[in-house]
Amino acid sequence: MTPREAADLLLAGRPRVPAVAAAEAYAPANIALAKYWGKRDEALNLPTAPSLSVSLGPLGSHVRLSAAEPGAAHDGVSLNGAPLGPETAFARRASAWLDLVRPDPDFRFELQARNTVPTAAGFASSASGFAALAKAADALFGWNLPMESLSVLARLGSGSAARSLADGFVEWRAGERADGMDSFGVPLPERWPSLRVGACVLSSREKPVGSREGMRRSVSSCPFYGGWPGLVARDLAALRSAIANRDMALLGATAEANCLAMHALMLATRPPILYALPETLGTVRAVWAAREEGVPVWFTMDAGPNVKLLFEEAAEPAVRSRFPGATVVAPFA
Ligand code: DP6
Numbered sequence: 001m002t003p004r005e006a007a008d009l010l011l012a013g014r015p016r017v018p019a020v021a022a023a024e025a026y027a028p029a030n031i032a033l034a035k036y037w038g039k040r041d042e043a044l045n046l047p048t049a050p051s052l053s054v055s056l057g058p059l060g061s062h063v064r065l066s067a068a069e070p071g072a073a074h075d076g077v078s079l080n081g082a083p084l085g086p087e088t089a090f091a092r093r094a095s096a097w098l099d100l101v102r103p104d105p106d107f108r109f110e111l112q113a114r115n116t117v118p119t120a121a122g123f124a125s126s127a128s129g130f131a132a133l134a135k136a137a138d139a140l141f142g143w144n145l146p147m148e149s150l151s152v153l154a155r156l157g158s159g160s161a162a163r164s165l166a167d168g169f170v171e172w173r174a175g176e177r178a179d180g181m182d183s184f185g186v187p188l189p190e191r192w193p194s195l196r197v198g199a200c201v202l203s204s205r206e207k208p209v210g211s212r213e214g215m216r217r218s219v220s221s222c223p224f225y226g227g228w229p230g231l232v233a234r235d236l237a238a239l240r241s242a243i244a245n246r247d248m249a250l251l252g253a254t255a256e257a258n259c260l261a262m263h264a265l266m267l268a269t270r271p272p273i274l275y276a277l278p279e280t281l282g283t284v285r286a287v288w289a290a291r292e293e294g295v296p297v298w299f300t301m302d303a304g305p306n307v308k309l310l311f312e313e314a315a316e317p318a319v320r321s322r323f324p325g326a327t328v329v330a331p332f333a
Contacts (some may be wrong), residue, residue: 001179003156005065007045007100009179011147016103019142022110027131027154027164029117030192031197031300031308033255034235035262036159038219038228042212044180045159048219049232052171052239054331056197056251059117060128060164066245068108076110092248097130097157097244118304118327122201122306130157131164147305151184159211168192171236171325174229182330190243191288191332197314198326199311202279211303214266214273221270252298252310266303277305282322290322297322 022269031051038048068076076100076206077091084211098109111133117125129143134153138145145153151172155162163170166187175183209217219225231276235258242250259297266273284307287299295318297311309326316328 001044003043003117005099005154006179007153009206010152010181011101011143014143015141018067018140020140022064023136023139024062024064025064025132025135025139026060027128027135028057028060028167029128030055030160030163030170031123032237032302033161033300034232034258035302036270037262038225039264040214041178041180041215042172045155046176046180047159047172047184049229050172050174050236051163051232052169052236053160054169054195054197055164055167056117056123056329057167057331057333059329061117061125062114062127063094063132063134063136064112064131065140066110068110069114072108075108077244078112080114085126093157094133096283097133100153100156101141105109122199122304122308124302127160130154130161130301133157134161134164136153148184148186152181155183166217175316188240188243191333192243192246193330194313195331196313196328198310198311198323198328198332200283200307200309202283202307202327203277203305207275207277207304209273214269217271217273218265218269222265222268224268225265228261232258248296252296254312256298263301273282275301275304280305280307283307286322288309290318295319295322
């Protein structure tokens with residue numbers, strides 16, 4: 001099934017003409033505590049395993065979507081106030097997603113995106129961007145889709161966007177259906193106001209291997225990839241229990257171990273994928289040293305060299321003094 005066919009299935013019977021002149025929407029970025037690494041369907045971004053994240057509240061993407069003037073040659077796309085040419089990577093990815101909901105091939109959109117995720121903070125903005133875009137399209141066309149359907153639409157842009165439709169903790173169900181209609185993000189009811197996430201930016205160089213290519217390689221060549229879904233299932237159970245009991249040590253230890261297991265998969269992929277830089281390992285060791293000295297802080301990392309810290313409000317002064325460059329976020333503030 002193609003992404004457009006999946007979108008058509010989801011939008012069957014819904015209007016394909018704008019209901020309002022323009023629509024605005026916001027979605028938060030998210031950081032995974034149990035990671036998504038591997039697809040069972042590449043075109044639809046269907047994962048081999050579920051994942052669980054926490055949304056980053058005020059760090060995310062604002063999107064304004066409207067119909068362009070009739071006769072426009074291409075979608076008008078701007079990012080943080082700067083107009084982008086149609087050949088830029090951002091505009092191409094946005095237009096490819098807009099193709100899924102385009103009323104007819106000649107219809108052009110005007111899209112303004114603004115990120116409150118500082119580009120240099122080391123958090124991905126693609127998840128919040130596609131989630132905000134799905135919400136804005138819903139408002140522009142007057143679909144009134146439930147959150148699950150918006151999550152499916154956002155997933156077609158980027159897998160992790162399925163987790164950015166809600167605040168707080170979100171579990172992305174892997175689903176079993178070939179059309180992916182059962183693969184969407186489900187928010188957990190628990191709030192954890194004292195939870196903090198810190199981002200240590202160690203390098204802003206572009207990653208050597210993108211997520212899509214890296215996942216494809218790991219699924220096909222990592223000799224122990226087959227063990228990943230079972231490991232995620234166990235980590236998810238531990239994370240659910242940690243969240244229910246506000247057990248920071250269990251949450252931190254599980255997220256850290258899950259992230260290291262994902263990086264182990266990457267390393268054992270052929271050819272190998274290594275995102276860590278010397279500074280990455282230095283920061284990992286500094287987190288372990290801090291813990292040995294009694295500071296309750298853990299880390300997680302995505303497909304890149306930057307490290308994210310996980311801790312609670314009470315540890316914030318100690319964490320800030322050891323990691324002075326970290327950008328600290330309160331996801332439930
Ligand atoms: C390591 O969602 O960026 O951050 O579906 O190909 O767009 P695509 O991948 P993407 O992958 C995120 C991978 C990760 C782990 C995670 O966020 O769960």
